Amino acid sequence: MTFFCLAVHEAHDASCCLMADGVVIAAIQKERISRLKCDYGISKQAMEYCLNVAGIEANQLNVVALCSLNWNPVLTKVKRNANFSVEDFVIEQNNFWAYELGLKKWTGSFQGRVFSSIDSDGEIKYIPENKPWKYYNLFKDRSDFIYDEDYEWTDKVLNGYMDKIEMMDMRSIRARAVSKMLGVSEDKIVFVEHEKCHQYYAYYGSKLSENNKAALILTNEGIGDYSNCSVSYVDSFGFMHELEYTAQCNIGRIYQFITLLLGMKIGQHEYKTMGLAAYASQKELDKSYEVFKDIMKVDGLNIVFNKRPKDLYFHFRDALQGHRFDGIAGAVQKMIEVLLVQWVKNCIKYTGIKNIVFAGGVGQNIKACKAISEIPEVENIDVLPACGDASLSIGACYYITNRRGIKTEPLSNVYLGPEPNKYSNWIKFIVDNNCDYNFNLYEVSSNLISDLLIEGKVIGRCDGKMEFGNRALGNRSILADPRNPNIVKKINDMIKMRDFWMPFSATILDTYEKKYIVNPKNLNAKFMTMAFDSTESARVHIPAALHPADLTVRPQVLKKEDNPEYYDIIKSFEEKTGVGALLNTSLNIHGMPIDCSAEDALNTFENSGLDAIIIDDFLVEKKG
Numbered sequence: 001m002t003f004f005c006l007a008v009h010e011a012h013d014a015s016c017c018l019m020a021d022g023v024v025i026a027a028i029q030k031e032r033i034s035r036l037k038c039d040y041g042i043s044k045q046a047m048e049y050c051l052n053v054a055g056i057e058a059n060q061l062n063v064v065a066l067c068s069l070n071w072n073p074v075l076t077k078v079k080r081n082a083n084f085s086v087e088d089f090v091i092e093q094n095n096f097w098a099y100e101l102g103l104k105k106w107t108g109s110f111q112g113r114v115f116s117s118i119d120s121d122g123e124i125k126y127i128p129e130n131k132p133w134k135y136y137n138l139f140k141d142r143s144d145f146i147y148d149e150d151y152e153w154t155d156k157v158l159n160g161y162m163d164k165i166e167m168m169d170m171r172s173i174r175a176r177a178v179s180k181m182l183g184v185s186e187d188k189i190v191f192v193e194h195e196k197c198h199q200y201y202a203y204y205g206s207k208l209s210e211n212n213k214a215a216l217i218l219t220n221e222g223i224g225d226y227s228n229c230s231v232s233y234v235d236s237f238g239f240m241h242e243l244e245y246t247a248q249c250n251i252g253r254i255y256q257f258i259t260l261l262l263g264m265k266i267g268q269h270e271y272k273t274m275g276l277a278a279y280a281s282q283k284e285l286d287k288s289y290e291v292f293k294d295i296m297k298v299d300g301l302n303i304v305f306n307k308r309p310k311d312l313y314f315h316f317r318d319a320l321q322g323h324r325f326d327g328i329a330g331a332v333q334k335m336i337e338v339l340l341v342q343w344v345k346n347c348i349k350y351t352g353i354k355n356i357v358f359a360g361g362v363g364q365n366i367k368a369c370k371a372i373s374e375i376p377e378v379e380n381i382d383v384l385p386a387c388g389d390a391s392l393s394i395g396a397c398y399y400i401t402n403r404r405g406i407k408t409e410p411l412s413n414v415y416l417g418p419e420p421n422k423y424s425n426w427i428k429f430i431v432d433n434n435c436d437y438n439f440n441l442y443e444v445s446s447n448l449i450s451d452l453l454i455e456g457k458v459i460g461r462c463d464g465k466m467e468f469g470n471r472a473l474g475n476r477s478i479l480a481d482p483r484n485p486n487i488v489k490k491i492n493d494m495i496k497m498r499d500f501w502m503p504f505s506a507t508i509l510d511t512y513e514k515k516y517i518v519n520p521k522n523l524n525a526k527f528m529t530m531a532f533d534s535t536e537s538a539r540v541h542i543p544a545a546l547h548p549a550d551l552t553v554r555p556q557v558l559k560k561e562d563n564p565e566y567y568d569i570i571k572s573f574e575e576k577t578g579v580g581a582l583l584n585t586s587l588n589i590h591g592m593p594i595d596c597s598a599e600d601a602l603n604t605f606e607n608s609g610l611d612a613i614i615i616d617d618f619l620v621e622k623k624g
Helices: 030-034 044-054 073-078 086-100 135-139 164-182 194-204 207-212 251-261 270-277 282-292 312-319 325-351 366-373 389-403 425-433 446-454 486-496 510-516 536-541 564-577 598-606
Strands: 004-009 015-020 023-029 063-067 113-118 124-128 189-192 215-220 229-234 240-246 296-299 302-305 355-359 380-382 439-443 459-462 476-480 505-509 555-558 581-586 612-615 618-622
Touching (some): 004 044, 015 389, 023 030, 086 135, 086 251, 194 355, 215 325, 251 312, 282 325, 355 366, 366 380, 459 598, 505 510, 510 536, 510 555, 564 581
Antiparallel strands (some): 004 015, 015 023, 505 581, 612 618
16 A cells, blocks of 8 residues: 655745655645745645646545644745745834834834733733734735735734744644645644754755665754754664754854845845855955854854844844945855854764755755865765755655655655646647747757757747756756857846846756866766856856856756756757757746746746747747
8 A cells, every 4th residue: 555645835935745655756836836936825736736646636645744833824924935025025124123123112102912922931921912013014915915815814823923822823723724625634634843854855855865874964044943953864774863953053044134135035036145156356255254254153063153143134234334245245155155164074073974965945055065065074965956945845755754664765856846738728729720920830859959059049948847946957947058158148138037147057968077067076966956166178168057257067967867858959969069068047037936837938938038938849939
């Protein structure tokens, strides 16, 4: 009898995953269906997709796992990271946190008091019911917001912010909502700690878990159930042990606040800060680093505050006045690299384990992971796709299944989402009526695609099962000739509409890996989760797919068995040009989730400067 575990992650970057007898067979992020980037909450369509892949009904599930115990209701109600603009994050700081922290004093009068919480000393705390900076009141009536309506929202659970009693009450509300939406008994629903989801995903999703290979398991993020930084290990018998954890490690939150102070969105644009960092001159970097260098320190196996300011956002806002934007980005990147490198060295020295897996939002900083990989003592570091909170659902499946004594398989690929419908209405109309209009319609072939790329065309590809996570790996990708640096401006201006300083990535044939990337430790480079130095050959052959400032590359090294059709496209390009790689970026317009359906891809095609779009068996090219 097959053991089925369905897991649902409901906070920001909400997702759903189904595991069958230890194998991940389906996983999808809610945003890909709702089209609201970083969406929150349950998705009935996502759960139904997973069940359909397995060919089962909900009553055949053995376990339904919900990720995280302490889950902030008000942020999901207002869909914070999804709905907020940069200006809203600033409002949050100035009109909520400034009062909460006592940086601003309210001088108005209050009438009435309502129960809020009990603190650690057992003292009852009250807040005025008309408290002007009550979080939900600040954002509850926005006509431009999409609010969550899938839970039994009550004033009681929306009264505070990270209130312990509210979060406990919310657990039963969450369980009832999922039970009702799926049509399963609440007896099948269990909760899995946030940290356990990260830890089990990081290790059991990695090939290091094969044969119970000993590994250090590191998590580092903004906030979890009980920590934001943890150190665990798996012994040679396959047992996991947590050694240390702390809730004081705020390097992830500092990075978020710097992203906001640079005028970009928390929870979405930290990668832009990382991309900008490489442009900083040494002078400006050194100047700004003085502001960061003493805030946090490594203390044994923990990263903790050294000189803790009263508040992070307002402290850095004031301390960085007069500093250049690139120097600030470079300095916060240096801070995170210095601290993580020392932390990892301490962990290796304490445990003697030199293989590392890394999860949590900070693990998505590919430059920091590169710095860790270059520590001489490190033999291997593996960072899986979407190792932030989007993958909590996958981690919960690994946790539940392993705890049931069922052997799990590592994550061999992330082509876990839906395939595009065979024909969208538009393509079907063209096919059925043999229309030319302003388009050329072709049957797809690797030869045709490579010819168009060599001509300088930029092509979207929506074919096969959609990737899970924030990196497009060929099936929902925009492809271009990596030899031509001018193609970067075209993609930025006409298609991606994103910041000029951001680099693009490369998909590299496995036979060209050593020719294009410096990877002496033979690290896993198939998921675009690691940065590497480029070779001289790469700088000649694929300059458009390198970071313009430091010439690093974030590659997808592709083997034919992982994606045969995509491999054949690149192989055809290689046979004609001698270059075994393509520029690859995600198929979407900036600010939107990666395209999922044929309709999504056609919308991107119609509303951007893409020259052509591949959907399943057809390629549609704009004329002229």
